Amino acid sequence: MNFTESFRIAIRAVFANKVRSALTMLGVIIGVAAVILLVAIGTGVQGEVTSTVEGLGSNLLFIFPGKQSTTGGGSSFGPGMSGGKPFSLSDAQYLRTRLQLIDAVVPVASGAGNARYQNRNDYATLSGTTDQGTLVVSATLGAGRFFNRSENDAASRVGVIGYTVKTSLFPNGEDPLGRVITINGQRFTVIGWYTKVGGGLSGDQDNVIRVPISALESLTGNSRVPIMLVKVTNTSDIDLVRAQIKRVLAPKFSDQITVMSQDQTLGIFNQLLGTLTVMLAGIAGISLLVGGIGIMNIMLVSVSERTREIGIRKAVGARTYDILSQFVIEAMMLSVLGGVFGIAVGAGGAFALSGLVPTTVTPWAVAIAFFFSAGVGIFFGVYPAWKASKLDPIVALRYE
Amino acid sequence: MTKKPTTDALPKGAADTGRSLASQRENAFLGEDRRRAEWGRRLDGRRTVLEVRGVTKVYQLEGIEVHALCGVSVAIREGEMVAIMGPSGSGKSTLMHIIGLLDRPTSGVVSIEGEVVGDLTPNQLAGLRNQHIGFVFQSFNLLARTGAQANVELPLVYGGVSGSERARRAREALERVELGDRLNHTSGQLSGGQQQRVAIARALVTNPSIVLADEPTGNLDSRSGVEVMGILQDLNAQGITVVIVTHDANVARHARRIVELRDGEIVRDEPVPDRLDAHDEIIQLGMNTVGGVERARAAGDPA
Numbered sequence: 001m002n003f004t005e006s007f008r009i010a011i012r013a014v015f016a017n018k019v020r021s022a023l024t025m026l027g028v029i030i031g032v033a034a035v036i037l038l039v040a041i042g043t044g045v046q047g048e049v050t051s052t053v054e055g056l057g058s059n060l061l062f063i064f065p066g067k068q069s070t071t072g073g074g075s076s077f078g079p080g081m082s083g084g085k086p087f088s089l090s091d092a093q094y095l096r097t098r099l100q101l102i103d104a105v106v107p108v109a110s111g112a113g114n115a116r117y118q119n120r121n122d123y124a125t126l127s128g129t130t131d132q133g134t135l136v137v138s139a140t141l142g143a144g145r146f147f148n149r150s151e152n153d154a155a156s157r158v159g160v161i162g163y164t165v166k167t168s169l170f171p172n173g174e175d176p177l178g179r180v181i182t183i184n185g186q187r188f189t190v191i192g193w194y195t196k197v198g199g200g201l202s203g204d205q206d207n208v209i210r211v212p213i214s215a216l217e218s219l220t221g222n223s224r225v226p227i228m229l230v231k232v233t234n235t236s237d238i239d240l241v242r243a244q245i246k247r248v249l250a251p252k253f254s255d256q257i258t259v260m261s262q263d264q265t266l267g268i269f270n271q272l273l274g275t276l277t278v279m280l281a282g283i284a285g286i287s288l289l290v291g292g293i294g295i296m297n298i299m300l301v302s303v304s305e306r307t308r309e310i311g312i313r314k315a316v317g318a319r320t321y322d323i324l325s326q327f328v329i330e331a332m333m334l335s336v337l338g339g340v341f342g343i344a345v346g347a348g349g350a351f352a353l354s355g356l357v358p359t360t361v362t363p364w365a366v367a368i369a370f371f372f373s374a375g376v377g378i379f380f381g382v383y384p385a386w387k388a389s390k391l392d393p394i395v396a397l398r399y400e
Numbered sequence: 401m402t403k404k405p406t407t408d409a410l411p412k413g414a415a416d417t418g419r420s421l422a423s424q425r426e427n428a429f430l431g432e433d434r435r436r437a438e439w440g441r442r443l444d445g446r447r448t449v450l451e452v453r454g455v456t457k458v459y460q461l462e463g464i465e466v467h468a469l470c471g472v473s474v475a476i477r478e479g480e481m482v483a484i485m486g487p488s489g490s491g492k493s494t495l496m497h498i499i500g501l502l503d504r505p506t507s508g509v510v511s512i513e514g515e516v517v518g519d520l521t522p523n524q525l526a527g528l529r530n531q532h533i534g535f536v537f538q539s540f541n542l543l544a545r546t547g548a549q550a551n552v553e554l555p556l557v558y559g560g561v562s563g564s565e566r567a568r569r570a571r572e573a574l575e576r577v578e579l580g581d582r583l584n585h586t587s588g589q590l591s592g593g594q595q596q597r598v599a600i601a602r603a604l605v606t607n608p609s610i611v612l613a614d615e616p617t618g619n620l621d622s623r624s625g626v627e628v629m630g631i632l633q634d635l636n637a638q639g640i641t642v643v644i645v646t647h648d649a650n651v652a653r654h655a656r657r658i659v660e661l662r663d664g665e666i667v668r669d670e671p672v673p674d675r676l677d678a679h680d681e682i683i684q685l686g687m688n689t690v691g692g693v694e695r696a697r698a699a700g701d702p703a
Contacts, residue, residue: 005557016545312541315502316602317530317558319523394502397541 003329006322010330013302014337024298025338027291028376032342032369033349034284039365040350042277044358049269053262055138061230061242062265063087063249064258085253086224089213092130095228098248101241103231104132109213111220113184115161117169124165125208126183128216135231137210142166144177144192147212155214159183160192164207183209184219281365285372291338292376299331299384310388311396323389324382331381332374339373446477449609449641450499450532455508457494457664468494469505470664476610476643481636483652483672484645486661493614495661496645500612501529513609530559534603538615540587540595542602547584548574552602559606573601577631593624600631604640611635613644617651623685629654630678654678 014021065086092107099105111126129137131152139162147158161169161176170176176190188211197205217223232241242259249257260268303310310323343366350359457469468491476482476499484499486492497503498510501517502525510517512532517525534555535541542551552570561569574580577597587595596616603611613632617625633654636642644655652658653676660668 012545308541309543312543313554313558314526315500315529315535315541316555317526319526319558321523322558394497397537 003325006325006329007333009326010333013330014333017302020298021334021337024294024334025341027294028288028335028338028373029291029342029345031284031288031291032339032373033346034287035281035369035372036343036346036361036365037349037353037359038280038284039277040346040359040361041353041357042273042280043360043362043365044350044354046270046273046277047360048358049273050266052138053266053269056135056229056262057231058262059232059235059238060135060262061232061238061245062260062262063228063230063245064260065226065253065256067256067258085256086226087228088223088225089217091249091252092225092228095230095245095248099230099241099244101233101237101244103233104130104135104229106130106132106135106229106231107213107225108133108227108229109216109220109222109225111216111222113209113219115165115169115181115183115209117179117181120169120171122165122168122207124162126216126219127208127210128213129210130213132231133210133213135229139194139197139205142193142195143175144190146192146210152212152214155212155218157186157188157211157215158191159188159209159211160194161190161210162194162204162206162208163196164204165209166193183211186219188215288369288373288376291373292335292380295331295334295377296380296384298334299327299381300387302330303327303384303388306388307391307396307399310391311393311399314391314393315397320389323391324385327385327388328378328381331385332377335373335377335381336370339370342373343369446479448475449478449480450512451475451510452495452498452505453509455495455498455505455510457491457498457503458506467664469498471508472661472664472666473508474659474666474669476641478609478641479636479639480657481633481642481655482644482657482659483655484643484659484661485647485649485652487647489663490661491664492645492647492661494664496612496614496643499610499643500533500535501525526558530555530606532609534606534608534611536596536599536603536611536613536616538618540592540599540619542587542595542598544588545586547586548579548590548598548601549583551587551598552605555602555606569605570601573605574598576604576635577601591624592620593627596620596624596628597631600628600635604635610641610643613642615646615648615651616644617646617648625651626678626681626685629676630682633678650676 087107089107092105096102096105106129109128111128113124113126115122115124127133131147131149134146137146141160142163144160146160147156150156151158159181161181166176169181170179176193179190180187181190182188188209194206211219213225230241230245232238238261242261245259246255246257310318313323346369347361347366350361353359451474453473453475455469455472456467459466459468472491472495474482474484474495484492484495494503498505501510501512504510504517504525512528515528517528520528529535542548543554549567549570552573553566556566556569571580571583574583577600579594579597579601582590582594582598585594587598590598596619600611600613600616603613611632616628616632620628629651632642632644636656642655644651646652653672653674655672656675657671658668659666
């Protein structure tokens with residue numbers, strides 16, 4: 001008997017018990033869909049991080065307090081960094097005066113605050129930078145301007161609001177420029193707003209208010225600067241500048257600082273996200289395994305239900321291999337069909353979620369999920385099929 | 401003379417066991433000599449299709465040895481119609497399983513078409529069954545939810561016959577049992593007699609050496625039973641070797657030769673003295689042919 005015959009028999013068996021086949025497949029469908037969806041989210045977020053960081057330009061250096069550790073752990077900000085005292089604004093100023101070959105040193109700090117305008121509220125992320133913070137912002141202004149150097153130096157109460165903040169506080173197309181909003185009870189003048197960025201791996205990237213870092217200090221009561229960005233004039237000088245930074249900061253911080261280029265930063269993020277994605281996919285994979293056990297269960301039922309059929313087939317000349325392949329193919333068909341539906345559900349789910357989280361359905365995740373599910377079908381189908389193929393035709397024919 | 405390399409090697413008596421046994425019980429019936437002579441002529445020069453010699457079968461049932469067969473020897477020649485008879489427990493089912501190559505004897509020799517079925521693997525036995533044996537079971541044993549033609553094709557599927565050839569031969573076989581118009585009917589849509597005829601078609605489709613029928617009328621009403629016996633007699637008249645296993649003496653009387661088993665031994669092996677012709681019975685039942693039954697059904701007869 002050839003493969004097409006086994007295939008036809010298997011199709012007939014799968015469709016003869018539609019409800020049972022569908023329920024059996026459900027386990028595989030859920031497993032495959034979960035793997036695809038989680039990998040899609042992981043990959044999507046990774047892509048988002050990459051494009052955000054790359055959007056800043058390749059000539060950036062990131063300075064974190066603390067030494068990069070190889071054993072994981074880390075401070076609240078930099079992944080893999082530990083120990084070290086935080087920077088302050090004066091460190092940024094000092095660095096700027098001592099470095100050559102650079103365009104800017106931008107200290108970045110953040111907090112959260114409640115913004116109010118008239119009777120409307122918005123709880124937003126507060127991001128503090130200097131007037132050169134435009135270098136690290138990937139959003140584009142819809143109207144108005146970023147704060148300037150004198151506003152920065154004077155810790156002026158001015159802010160540039162993100163699109164979400166604009167729509168919550170000024171809902172009816174009202175022009176926010178020049179309006180005075182209160183942030184944590186302090187009055188700030190809106191001097192600009194950003195168009196929609198969308199997506200965001202750590203919540204809504206549009207729900208942000210950018211203020212001078214000096215003004216942020218008075219809002220959060222916290223003068224720590226967790227990260228400084230240095231923009232190098234020529235990308236070729238990047239290693240030179242890195243050495244300079246370490247030398248300049250050495251007297252105060254000794255070796256308790258980490259200077260990373262954009263590539264290194266990305267590398268760390270991607271490694272972290274990659275690990276997370278694989279872990280989540282692995283957990284989802286366990287549900288695939290459970291689905292496989294469901295297939296084995298049903299195949300065992302099917303074999304004992306069809307004992308007589310097996311007896312007839314053997315009496316008229318079916319060999320061990322014929323019966324074995326018939327049932328293995330049937331199990332495989334259940335799992336492969338489940339895999340195909342699972343891919344559809346996973347991809348559909350990824351599409352549906354793409355408004356909330358960045359998702360990317362990658363071909364390799366689809367391929368792995370598909371072949372893994374097929375493998376699960378073969379693995380869990382072999383035992384019931386083997387049992388069927390070993391039945392004694394006399395006993396099987398007598399079976400009621 | 402056809403090939404019989406193995407049977408030639410057997411002691412002469414083996415093939416004649418039946419006759420010599422029978423001759424010991426000489427001679428209850430008038431005309432016995434004439435019939436025996438006719439039988440001898442009929443089988444003269446016919447090759448032995450299947451032979452079992454000195455076959456025993458011992459089962460272990462809960463630690464107790466059960467001797468189902470104690471040295472049975474039978475030779476079946478081409479074109480014979482043999483009934484293997486006996487009450488339950490006589491060993492006839494065991495003998496059927498051995499003749500049907502579904503089981504192997506504990507000791508003794510089984511050969512089919514000259515090939516000794518000794519140490520063959522289950523897969524090799526499956527191949528021989530596919531090639532040489534056509535089974536007809538008491539409970540029909542058709543595949544459920546499967547059309548008549550697909551059921552008849554089944555042995556050809558395992559015989560590696562290609563799709564179009566398979567369909568042609570299956571249709572031919574179904575026409576031989578007058579079911580050419582029921583190709584796609586599933587067992588649920590067929591009467592018991594029709595199902596058994598599909599089973600006969602399935603047994604015929606490979607052109608087997610032996611059609612082996614196990615209580616073929618056991619699950620049928622008497623009329624359908626006679627029809628089925630009629631078909632088996634017709635097939636035998638066309639030269640097909642038929643072996644019927646039954647406990648029913650009336651069924652056995654449709655055969656040409658009766659082999660009777662009791663307690664695992666052959667107690668009788670002789671020509672049927674008063675053979676029944678299923679066609680006469682059908683006429684007595686008011687139907688002239690099998691087709692007549694179909695016509696009667698079509699006309700609304702509840703039979």
